[in-house]
Amino acid sequence: MIDLGIAAPLAAALAAKGYEKLTAVQMAVLADEAQGRDLLVSAQTGSGKTVAFGIAMADQILAGSDKLLYADVPLALCIAPTRELALQVARELEWLYGPAGAQIATCVGGMDYRTEKRALDRGAHIVVGTPGRLRDHIDRKSLDLSGLRAAVLDEADEMLDLGFRDDLEYILAAASPARRTLMFSATVPKEIAKLAQDFQNDALRIAAQGEAKQHVDIEYRAFSVAVRDREHAIFNALRFYEAQTAIVFCKTRVNVNHLMARMGNRGFKVVALSGELSQQERTNALTALRNGRANVCIATDVAARGIDLPGLELVIHADLPSNSETLLHRSGRTGRAGSKGVSALIVAPSEFKKAQRLLQGAKVVAEWGAAPSAEDVQSRDDLRIFENPVFGMDLTEEMDMATQLIARFGPEQIAAAYVKSWRSGRSAPEVLTETAAPRDAAAPPRERSEFGASVWFELSVGHTGRAEARWLLPKICDAGGISKDGIGAIRVQSEVTYVQIAEGLAGKFGQTLELENGVVMARMAGEPSMDRPERAPRKAPAPRGDRPERAERAEKAPYEKRDKPAYVPKPSRLLEEARADGYDPIRGNDAPPAEAPQPRKPYAPRAEGAKPYAPRGDKPAYGAKPAYGDKKPYAPRGDKPAYGAKPAYGDKPAYGAKPAYGDKPAYGAKPAYGDKKPYAPRADGERKPYAPRAEGAKPYASRDAESKPRWKSDDKAAAPRSAGFKSHGGGEGKPGKATGFKSHSAEGKSFGKPKPAGPRAADTSKRFVPPKKK
CATH class of the missing domain: 3.40.50.300 (P-loop containing nucleotide triphosphate hydrolases)
Structure with missing residues (x-):
């Protein structure tokens, strides 16, 4: 049994699992300086980090006891970025804390929420989940982290890459501040270090293995x-x-x-x-x-x-x-x-x-x-046939059948059938194009003169087709399956382009190869001639003194200022054509021919001191104005006061003055009744009688004994009335009502039958009795 200060239940579980010694990261979390402190651990994937943080938080979970009692709230929380990793962590902790009787609950997305809630309600010592589902349980009050003693963030860098930082802050904020926080990751970039500063308190940095x-x-x-x-x-x-x-x-x-x-x-x-x-x-x-x-x-x-x-x-x-x-x-x-x-x-x-x-x-x-x-795949398959462990097994029971097969088919046929059966169950290998490996990045760049033997190819595109070396280079590499090191010079001409290919790789392009639609790459017999055509020599310019035009300019007189002729507006072409046809567009055809314009009299300057405009009669000269005092004022008009004169304030009633109230009757006053003239009564016989009707007009039918009755009791053919009231058919000898109510008929079944005498029928057994209220 491993005894390095590990709790007895966990040591028993490790021994039962076959652990003989702990890994480097598991030893590091058990060091004396790591006891009870927050940890930031980096270790390579597969180094046993799950067991490491399992034994690291044992003191907080077990608290010195070998068996765990019922837990009202979780004691430890493990957060993982993915569902698979969370379930894997839960499986590892189940066998590790199994001897201690720990209850493990998982809270991951994609699972039934009700099942997870029941597991939490039964009392879970350790909860393992993903950030999103854990936050959901906290919001629904089904997960209480107030008594949390230890929190573990597994693969913390991946949780940051997936954008779980807000969820982590929310979960850890809901946990007890007295908890111990452990962070494990394969790498510790700057973001993880910043996260550790926010969530941990004086964390110990542990690197289980060197980066090298x-x-x-x-x-x-x-x-x-x-x-x-x-x-x-x-x-x-x-x-x-x-x-x-x-x-x-x-x-x-x-x-x-x-x-x-x-x-x-x-x-x-x-x-x-x-x-x-x-x-x-x-x-x-x-x-x-x-x-x-x-x-x-x-x-x-x-x-x-x-x-x-x-x-x-x-x-x-x-x-x-x-x-x-x-x-x-x-x-x-x-x-x-x-x-x-x-x-x-x-x-x-x-x-x-x-x-x-x-x-x-x-x-x-x-x-x-x-x-x-x-070929490599085929050779490896052949080697596996000889190394098949079945040849070293005890096959005594199959020897009888093997003897029969050899006697019937022969050993060669049986061996060939075995090889065929071996290969038929596997995918056939693929033939690949050979490519050159890249040069070492540390090697110095080669000189262009060291390219070596090469073959030139001609491409059917040039400057006119907008060809460029950076555009052609990847297409040539992909077409031939080579790297750019196998390509030498690329010379783009006006209509074609010449490409230099290493001699050892030229065979991959054949004689002709189409790079894409319309761009063909053809092999050349030798090197291309890329010399530019010779141009005709430019004629040397003549000396300035020998130019005849310069001599003519020198003989000309110097520049003199000439009088510029007066501007004469050019008449419109349409106007000239119209006048040539005898039509004046201004005066019309009936107008006499226009007289020739007379020359305008030139402007003669006036003598000094001459008066510009002669006065017209008594009117003063233009621009002359009388003095202000000489102006005659407006004459008064009769008794009207002068303009602007106003009567004294007392000459008119004050503003808002109204006549006395007694000058007019009070508001709403009406004359007495007796003062009103009543309507005059008409004299006897003054009323206008009704006008007699014209001869033949039908007089108004009266309802006396002499007029025709509306119905007869002995008239059997009289039709029933269509009104819906009992009074229309309840009299003696009257026909019944032709409506849909039973009370309108004698038997209550047919319509139009006479009812018995009296307001109601003698038979009261069919009388309508209203139902009693319940």
Whole structure:
């Protein structure tokens, strides 16, 4: 049993799990200086971080006891960025704290909220969840963190990349301030250090391994492939290594779905992990990888973060990661707990520099080379046939059948059938285009004169087709499956372009090759002639003194000021044509011909002191005005006062003055009744009689004995009235009412029958009795 100051229940669990010694990160969290302090731990993926923070917070959870009692509120909280990682952490803590009787509850997205709430209500000692679902439980008052003693942030850098900082601040703000906070991550960038300052108090920084020793159990390989051979290189890598479990990383879900379809058609047992899958589908995919029903997983970075797959020996980067930290996290899925693994990068020629920057940033060294070819895969398959462990097994029970097969088919036929059966269950290897590996970045740049033997090619595009070297270079590399180091000079001419290709790589282009629509690359017999055509020599300019025009200018008289002629407006062309036809557009056809314009008399200056305008009669000269005092005032008009004169204030009543109230009757006063003249009565016989009607007019029918009665009792054909009242048919001998009410008929069934005499019928048994109120 391991005895390094670990609580007895946890030590028993580690011993039962087969732990003989602790890893570096597990030893670091048990050091004396780390006891009871907040920790910021960085360790490579697969170094046992889950068990490390499990034993680190044992003192806060167990509090010196070997068995945990019922907990009203959670004692510890573990936050993970993804659902798979949260469930994986929960499984690790279950066996680690199983002997202590700890209750573990999970709160992750995609699961039933009611089931999680019931687990929390039963009393959970440790809660493991994702930031979003934990915040949801806090808002719904189903998770109380007031008694929290320890909080763990696993893969903290990934939670920041996914944008969970606000959720983390909300969750930790709801927790007890007396808690112990532990942060674990594979890398510690500046953002994680800033997060530690905000959430932790005097945290101890622990680096379990030096940066130079990152992933020492992982072999990094960089495969240089052509763009069109990217998928084929992935297939050959999977066939070459024949890993028990492999994972292929892509950037997007679209790439994951596309690659899964291609690999499924080729017979690979493959599953996918991406953000669009439900939790049940993700769980089924991981279960298939663990029980052997599938051996290849295609995933995105987020979906595969933190998952631990048994026997994961190969990681393939189908798309290069965005940064060095992501490269380390991807590669950390393999080479875990001392096992060996391979991390292979699929690199196109245009991504050489990016791959080198990623490897330098991760401080790892990769072996560059070509992807496994079809011959390499075939040779490895043949070697596996001889190394098949079935040949060393005890096959006594099968010897009888083997003897019969040899007697019937012969040993050669049986061996060939075995080889055929072995190969038929595997995908056929792909033939790849050879590509050159990139030069070492530290090597000095070569001189252009050292290019060596080469072959020239002519392209059917030039300056007129807007061709440029930077546009042609990647197209030539992709067409021939070579790197830019195999291309020498590129000379763009007016109509064509000449390209220099290394002699060893010229065969990949053949005699002619079409780069794209209309752009053809043809091999030349020799070197192109790129000398510019000679131009005719330019004629030397004549001396200035020998130019005749300069001599003529010199003989001319100097410039003299000439009188400028007066401006004469040019008549309109239409006006001239109209007048030429005898039509004057101003006077018309009937007007006499216009007289010739007389010359205008020139302006004669007046003598000095002459009066400009002669006075007209008594009118003073223009511009002359009488003196102000000489002006005659306006004459008064009769008795009207002078203009502007006003009567004295007393000559008119004061403003607002009104006549006395007695001058007019009071408001509303009316004359007495007797004062009003009544209507005069008409004299007897003065009323105008009615005018007699014209002869033949029908007189007004009266209802006396002499007039015709409205109905007769003996008239059987009399139709019933159409009114809806009993009074219209209740008399003796009257016909009944023809309506839809029973009270309007004698028997209550038919209409038009006479009713019995009297206001009501003699039979009262059918009388209507209103119902009693309940």
